[in-house]
Amino acid sequence: MAKQHWLMKSEPDVFSIDDLAAAPGQTTMWEGVRNFQARNLLRDEIKRGDLVLYYHSNADPPAAVGTAEVVREAYPDPTQFDKRSKYFDDKATRTSPRWFAVDIKWASTFARPVPLDEIRNHPGLQDMVLLKRSRLSVQPVPPAAFNIINKLGGKATR
DNA sequence: GCCAACGTTGGC
């Protein structure tokens, strides 16, 4: 199957694109997703090799800041079983997990962040889920939109 | 910090 494209949001104060680039193996577990629609995408749709637009939410300005690659497909999110985690879910069991994670690996950091405002006003990007259902933290991105934003961000600096 | 949007929960 052809590579699919996704957008994933993270608050830079919590885990930024720089944190991802600095992580062991430049890879991290994308855990803590607790929205059913996003969960279904993680569990059913997102495949190894798919490309991710990394987006900083709750940032100034909010912006697409780089790209990543899916390196491990869905597996049960371990934080749902951890009583000490804020993501603990007492309705989840080992045999019937409710929440899933994937692993993503840093691929590029844009030469310049592409701010939300620019995405909103750029031709060809109006249909992005980002502009319509802004709260969804994992969402599909049309390949054309991914390519436009990737180009706007410019060559990776590292 | 405010608040609109909207997803989830739970009483009925």
Next chain:
DNA sequence: GCCAACGTTGGC
């Protein structure tokens, strides 16, 4: 199954 209450997200 409806819907009010509540909690969270995220832009501003």
